[in-house]
Amino acid sequence: MANMKITLKKSLAGRLEKHVATAHSLGLKKINDVTIQPDNAQTRGKIAKIGFLLQVEENV
Secondary structure (H helix, E strand, O other): OOEEEEEEOOOOOOOOHHHHHHHHHOOOOOOOOEEEEEOOHHHHHHHHHHHHHEEEEEOO
């Protein structure tokens, strides 16, 4: 299965509580935190919700 490299590029300070919770569920807490997640529907849904805060690289 393919993986995705997800990097938090913008701060979580002042964001909606749901957006912060979504970032934490991906394992992202601080700017420039990086996580490798499987490429599935759940991960894509989280990215769709907070994509403006993230940088995503597919097939890593």
